Amino acid sequence: MSINAPLPDADVIIVGCGPSGMAAAVELAEAGCSVIVLDMQPTPGGQIFRNLEANLCDTSLAGQSLLAALGPAYRAGADLIQRFRACSRIDYRPQTTVWEVRPDGTVGWLQGMNVGYVRGRQVLLAHGAMERPVPFPGWTLPGVMTAGAVQTLLKAGHLKPSGRIVLAGTGPLLLLLANQLHQLGVKPALVGRTDRLSDSVRAMRHLRPGGLVLLVKGLGWLGRLKLAGVKSVTGLENLAADGAQSVESVSFTVGGKRQTLPCDLLIVHDGIVPAIDIPNAAGLRLQWDGPNASWRPATTPDGLGASTLPPEMSAGPCVLRVTGDARKIGGADAAMAHGRVAAQAILAALDHGAGPSAEALRAVDKALSVRPFLDAAFPPGLAQDLPDDDTIVCRCEELTAGDLRAKIRSGFRNMDALRGETRCGMGPCQGRNCMVTAARLLQDETRAAGCLPTFRGRPPIRPIPLGAVARLSGLAPRATIRLTLEDKPENASEDTVDAPAE
């Protein structure tokens, strides 16, 4: 390590405080490591266990019925959160946004108007998944939400939707949410699934013993919805939302017939995909997962990523690992299991052990063994076909698929050129929502093979107030050496009129 390199602030920095991040933090802290956990939310839990601590303490009738509706899978996080809170070696920093990660273990953070870098000898990215972006006609209208957003409002805001509600899409979360709403006394007008019976039949080939529980659970959800008289269709296609100021109706095709329903709230969900904004901006190698129509970081089984940056930009080995749904979609159990594996690998890298135990690795395999079944039963639906020319793809800059296709056809045949020309991906979301569609459009037009290209990610990947940038702390002295273009013209008479040089 060079003289000027700042000392690490902790043995390990973990980005994200969901199931995988907490499981890894506990494992590492119990082994004696100092751990910093950075998380955007105010309390531990990630998306799945969001606001669990507070909801468990809520003894009101409404609170109890919410807990009952959210079910045992939600309450299951309580034990892990408690163990996480009990570890004194964990420096937990809530409400903290990560806006840059470097392969050498440097992590940029923002909390309110405070901003800086922290450094870990090892870094674990446990930032989770996102819902697959689904551009369809009308998706940007007020009154169109994702299932995850509705769950967030339920868990943290204690807000229940009202009016005529249509759920459309696919995946376990869609059915789970429909059930939760029903239990809270909200009866959806329709649950429209893009998956078909044939998907379920095909999925049975992938059914493993571990999947039986899920199958039973899923059938239970379907049964209860049916009993409650919630209308349900499968094989939904060509979804569109219509309305002047907000959603007034939804249209779709089922069995070749176009239908329109009045609607106040359209809840869409097309499965979840690894969130790749941090790995992409960190320069980690990504791979394209065709069947899931999504990227994921290319990692070793214990989560170690590979830097694609030139050597000038990343001296030394890459110390970034990825775990949980950020690495591979597997749900909470798989995330906790892999969090432990990644933690054990990190311990070995810090000379504290022999690496992941066989038992921990088996637990990951077991938890992931149900995925092929789920992937086959709920293939991407709403996002399966590329959007029509009139559909907005980049909502920050209000660009349609037609705008992008026209530019691609006129010669902007790589992602960064396309972004520079159209501004697609330059808005506040920095491409989180539009990048996958832009990449698929590009591939569709150019017929390029291989991993779909991404936009080059540059810091900050999340907005930072200008005033906070001005006070950035934890800088690397070598990186801050004053470097600006010196092109101020000299006045010939300078020596007589100018103050002496500093």
Added chain:
Amino acid sequence: MPRQNETALIIGAGLQGCSIALFLARAGWNVTLLDKNVAGRHASSVNAGGLRTLMRDWREYPLSELAMEHWRHLDRLVGAIAAESCEVRLGVGQIAVALDEAEMSWTLGRVQEMERRGLGTEELLSATEVRKMLPGLTDQALGGLVSRGDGHANPAASTRAFRQAAMAAGAKIVENCRVLGLERLPGGGWSVASSSGRYEVGMLVNCAGAWGAQVAAMAGQTLPLKVVAPSMMVTARAQPFLEPVVIGIDRPLSFKQSAVGSLVIGGGILGKPCADHDTSFTVMDRMPEGAAATLEAFPALAHVPVLRTWTGLEGATPDGIPVIGPGEGTPDLWHVFGFCGHGFQLSPAVGDVVGRSLVSGTVDPLLAPFSGRRFDAGDAA
């Protein structure tokens, strides 16, 4: 005499290369542009698009004024439709703000200096005037300088417009073509080995930007050039409040509000160049200086979110102005690079004057200050 009279090969199809190609092709020359990537991949397309005579080095000033004339009548060079696409906005003005005594003192000196040389249209602004022209400017501002005719344009669109115009005038562009070696032909002219074959030409023009010194070295000529990666910050959209472009004097300050409302903050903060990998990286560790300078001038902007940063590769000479002219002992090899981050505005004049010089066979007097000879031993800064 060159063996193949009136044939030129231009290495680097950036804005300067395309502009020279345009003027040469219009003069009837047979012009080929080679680019190791695609035309305008680097500094040409990703600079901030400033059209500035303000605070130009006096040696650049005449060239810059000629360039302004071309920007004002861009349709004559690239056609009306392409000119429209370049989003040329002249007359919004560029203003340099003096935020302390030293900067104010430099400003006064600058005015005298330009007057003495009989150059320019820079006007001194009092504290009151500068604050009136720049709403939100700190009360601490002591004054400033304005070039009312200055403005900005869209750099990527402009590069494209010059490229198209050069092609329309007959220039050929070969992209994804790397120059491998240069060899002087016995009777004059050059043989150029490239990844797309060999070219024999009468005149060779090195417009290789950040790679300019590398190309010069292939001809055995040494010119001082540092590869730099000027970087910028872009904020979320804010209510339009600022028309002129604002630049600093000693501070790393340079910003403007774009048409959509976002603030584009530059100021010469440098990122990390990786020229061998054809790319560059922004370094957030260096951004605080630019952010602080912006806030010192406009304190109310503290809560505006920075959304993104960008950077591009550029070549910088030791004295802050480009090399434009024939190489040592090679009237048939010209170097045109090292624009130090402010070549965008100059480009139409560079094409005009270099083209004129090559056609006439004599170096135009406007180019006298840019000779590479100024770096010969003893002369270098």
